[in-house]
Amino acid sequence: xxxxxxxxxxxxxxxxxxxxxxxxxxxxxxxxxxxxxxxxxxxxxxxxxxxxxxxxxxxxxxxxxxxxxxxxxxxxxxxxxxxxxxxxxxxxxxxxxxxxxxxxxxxxxxxxxxxxxxxxxxxxxxxxxxxxxxxxxxxxxxxxxxxxxxxxxxxxxxxxxxxxxxxxxxxxxxxxxxxxxxxxxxxxxxxxxxxxxxxxxxxxxxxxxxxxxxxxxxxxxxxxxxxxxxxxxxxxxxxxxxxxxxxxxxxxxxxxxxxxxxxxxxxxxxxxxxxxxxxxxxxxxxxxxxxxxxxxxxxxxxxxxxxxxxxxxxxxxxxxxxxxxxxxxxx
Amino acid sequence: xxxxxxxxxxxxxxxxxxxxxxxxxxxxxxxxxxxxxxxxxxxxxxxxxxxxxxxxxxxxxxxxxxxxxxxxxxxxxxxxxxxxxxxxxxxxxxxxxxxxxxxxxxxxxxxxxxxxxxxxxxxxxxxxxxxxxxxxxxxxxxxxxxxxxxxxxxxxxxxxxxxxxxxxxxxxxxxxxxxxxxxxxxxxxxxxxxxxxxxxxxxxxxxxxxxxxxxxxxxxxxxxxxxxxxxxxxxxxxxxxxxxxxxxxxxxxxxxxxxxxxxxxxxxxxxxxxxxxxxxxxxxxxxxxxxxxxxxxxxxxxxxxxxxxxxxxxxxxxxxxxxxxxxxxxxxxxxx
Numbered sequence: 111x112x113x114x115x116x117x118x119x120x121x122x123x124x125x126x127x128x129x130x131x132x133x134x135x136x137x138x139x140x141x142x143x144x145x146x147x148x149x150x151x152x153x154x155x156x157x158x159x160x161x162x163x164x165x166x167x168x169x170x171x172x173x174x175x176x177x178x179x180x181x182x183x184x185x186x187x188x189x190x191x192x193x194x195x196x197x198x199x200x201x202x203x204x205x206x207x208x209x210x211x212x213x214x215x216x217x218x219x220x221x222x223x224x225x226x227x228x229x230x231x232x233x234x235x236x237x238x239x240x241x242x243x244x245x246x247x248x249x250x251x252x253x254x255x256x257x258x259x260x261x262x263x264x265x266x267x268x269x270x271x272x273x274x275x276x277x278x279x280x281x282x283x284x285x286x287x288x289x290x291x292x293x294x295x296x297x298x299x300x301x302x303x304x305x306x307x308x309x310x311x312x313x314x315x316x317x318x319x320x321x322x323x324x325x326x327x328x329x330x331x332x333x334x335x336x337x338x339x340x341x342x343x344x345x346x347x348x349x350x351x352x353x354x355x356x357x358x359x360x361x362x363x364x365x366x367x368x369x370x371x372x373x374x375x376x377x378x379x380x381x382x383x384x385x386x387x388x389x390x391x392x393x394x395x396x397x398x399x400x401x402x403x404x405x406x407x408x409x410x411x412x413x414x415x416x417x418x419x420x421x422x423x424x425x426x427x428x429x430x431x432x433x434x435x436x437x438x439x440x441x
Numbered sequence: 442x443x444x445x446x447x448x449x450x451x452x453x454x455x456x457x458x459x460x461x462x463x464x465x466x467x468x469x470x471x472x473x474x475x476x477x478x479x480x481x482x483x484x485x486x487x488x489x490x491x492x493x494x495x496x497x498x499x500x501x502x503x504x505x506x507x508x509x510x511x512x513x514x515x516x517x518x519x520x521x522x523x524x525x526x527x528x529x530x531x532x533x534x535x536x537x538x539x540x541x542x543x544x545x546x547x548x549x550x551x552x553x554x555x556x557x558x559x560x561x562x563x564x565x566x567x568x569x570x571x572x573x574x575x576x577x578x579x580x581x582x583x584x585x586x587x588x589x590x591x592x593x594x595x596x597x598x599x600x601x602x603x604x605x606x607x608x609x610x611x612x613x614x615x616x617x618x619x620x621x622x623x624x625x626x627x628x629x630x631x632x633x634x635x636x637x638x639x640x641x642x643x644x645x646x647x648x649x650x651x652x653x654x655x656x657x658x659x660x661x662x663x664x665x666x667x668x669x670x671x672x673x674x675x676x677x678x679x680x681x682x683x684x685x686x687x688x689x690x691x692x693x694x695x696x697x698x699x700x701x702x703x704x705x706x707x708x709x710x711x712x713x714x715x716x717x718x719x720x721x722x723x724x725x726x727x728x729x730x731x732x733x734x735x736x737x738x739x740x741x742x743x744x745x746x747x748x749x750x751x752x753x754x755x756x757x758x759x760x761x762x763x764x765x766x767x768x769x770x771x772x773x774x775x776x777x
Contacts, residue, residue: 182685208684
C-alpha cells in the first residue's frame with residue numbers, strides 16, 4: 111500500500127521535530143529515511159506507525175487517512191531499534207504474540223509463527239529465549255514478529271545498527287529479499303548513507319525536521335539538491351564558485367596536468383590507500399574547510415592512476431574539474 | 442630471550458571469523474552454544490582472571506558476619522530446643538520431648554493447639570498478601586510508569602515510609618483513638634446518624650490486625666515490585682501496543698510476567714514478617730488472638746526456653762517451606 115504524508119508536523123513544546131513534511135511512498139517501494147541524529151526521521155516513522163501523535167498534518171495509508179488510529183489498526187508493523195523482543199517469551203511465542211492478542215487459538219497461532227520463523231530461517235531456534243540468541247538471530251526474530259500479522263507497510267527503526275559490520279551487510283541483503291518476495295512497502299530509518307543507497311528505491315534525506323531531497327538513490331548521488339545532501343551522502347566536494355555552490359564528485363576531480371586551465375594550486379594534506387582507489391585530501395587558499403572534514407577537497411583516484419602519477423604529503427599540485435562534472439546546488 | 446613467551450589467549454570461537462579470508466561460510470551467523478552466549482566474552486579473558494582464592498577472600502567478611510550473627514545463634518537455638526526443662530531449671534540433656542509436646546494431639550481428629558495457631562497465622566499471611574500485593578503493585582506501577590520526575594518519585598517514596606517514622610508500639614497505640622469504641626470513626630458515624638451502637642470489630646479484631654499489617658508491610662511489596670517494573674524496557678510496551686495489545690493485555694502478558702521476581706521477593710518479605718510477628722497481633726488483637734510468634738514470646742516470658750526454641754525451629758522450617766514453594770513457582774535465580 112502506498113503511504114502519503116501531508117504537512118506532517120511534530121512539535122514538542124516550542125521545539126519542532128518534524129516541520130510539515132510532504133512525501134509519497136509508492137506501494138511496494140523500499141524507502142529509506144536518511145539523516146543525521148535529531149533530524150526527525152525516527153519521529154516521522156513513529157508518527158506513521160501511530161506511536162507518536164502528529165501535531166498537525168496527516169498520514170494516509172492506502173485509501174484512508176489514519177489520523178489517530180491505534181498502531182494495530184493501520185496495517186503497519188514496526189520493527190523497533192534493538193528489537194524490543196519480549197524477554198520472557200521464546201522465539202515462537204514472541205512471533206505469535208500479536209496473534210494471541212487477537213484471540214487466535216494456540217495451535218493456529220503457533221503454526222503461523224513457525225511459518226514466519228521458517229521465512230527468516232529461524233524455525234530450528236523456535237524454543238530459544240531472546241537472551242539465548244545472537245544479534246543477527248534476534249533481528250530475524252523481530253522481523254518475523256513484525257511480519258506475522260501480514261502488515262502492508264513495515265516500519266524499520268535503525269534495524270541494522272546493533273549488528274557488527276559483517277552481519278549488517280548480510281542482513282541488508284536479507285531485508286531486501288524479504289521485501290521483494292512479499293511485495294511490501296518498507297520504510298526504513300537509517301543514518302548510514304551506504305545502507306540507504308544499497309537498499310532503497312526512494313531515498314529521503316532529512317535535516318532539521320525537513321526533507322532536503324526525496325528521489326531514487328542514483329538521482330540523489332548524481333544530482334544532490336542541496337549542499338547538505340552532497341556532504342551527507344559523501345563522495346562529493348562542495349565548492350563555492352563565483353556564482354554559487356557546486357558539487358563535484360570526488361572521483362571526477364582532476365589533478366596535475368589534467369587539471370585544466372581553471373586549476374587551483376593545492377597542497378596535499380592526506381593520502382589514504384583504499385585498495386581499488388586512493389583518496390587524496392587537498393587544501394587550497396580561498397577554499398573553506400568544514401571543521402569535521404580533514405581536508406577542503408577530496409580527490410578519489412583509481413589505484414592505477416595514482417600509481418602512474420603518485421603524489422605525497424606536502425606536495426603542491428594543480429587541482430581542477432571538468433565543467434560538465436560540476437553540479438549546481440540550490441543552497 | 443627464550444623466557445619471553447606469553448600465554449596466548451585461546452583463539453576466539455566467535456562468529457564472523459570465517460569471513461576474514463573473503464570466503465563467507467554458509468552460515469556466518471551460527472547459533473551460539475546452548476550455554477548462555479554472553480558468557481563467551483568471559484571465557485576469552487579467562488587466562489587473566491584472578492585466582493579463585495581471591496574471590497573467597499572478598500566474600501569472607503560478609504560470610505563471617507552471617508556466621509556469627511545467623512548461623513551460630515541458629516545452631517544454639519537448635520541445641521537448646523533439644524534440652525529438658527522444669528519449673529526451676531534448664532537441663533542440658535538431649536530429648537525430643539519439646540517437639541513431642543508441641544505436636545501433642547495433632548494426630549487426633551481435632552486440631553491441636555499448635556496447628557490451630559499456625560492456621561491462624563497463615564490466615565493473616567494470606568489476608569495481608571491478598572491486600573498488600575494488589576495495593577503494592579498499583580502504587581509501584583504508578584511510581585514507575587506515571588511519575589516522570591525523579592524528585593517527585595523520591596518524595597512519594599518517602600511518603601511510603603511514613604509508617605516507619607515512629608516506633609512500632611507508638612504506631613499501634615495510635616490506632617486506638619481512631620478505631621476504638623469511642624474513637625474517631627465510631628464517633629463520626631454516630632454523629633452522622635449512620636449507626637446507633639459503636640462498631641465493636643474495628644479494634645482488637647482480625648480486621649485490626651490485618652489493617653496494621655497492611656499499613657506496615659505494603660512498602661516491602663512496593664520496593665521490589667518497583668525495582669522490577671523500573672527495569673522493564675518501555676519499548677516492550679510499545680511493541681505490545683504495535684502488536685495490537687490492549688492495556689489489560691499488556692498488563693497481563695508483558696508487565697506481570699516481567700514483574701514476577703519483584704512479586705516473589707515482596708511476597709517473601711511479607712510472609713516472613715507476618716509469620717514471625719508477635720507485637721502487632723498482640724496489640725491489635727487485644728491479646729486475644731493466637732499467633733506463632735506470640736506463643737514463642739509467652740514461653741520466653743515464662744522462661745521455658747527449650748520449648749520456645751523448639752517452637753522457633755518449627756516456625757523456621759515452616760517459613761522456609763513456604764519460601765521453597767514460592768521459588769518453585771518463580772525461578773528467582775534465573776529471573777534476577
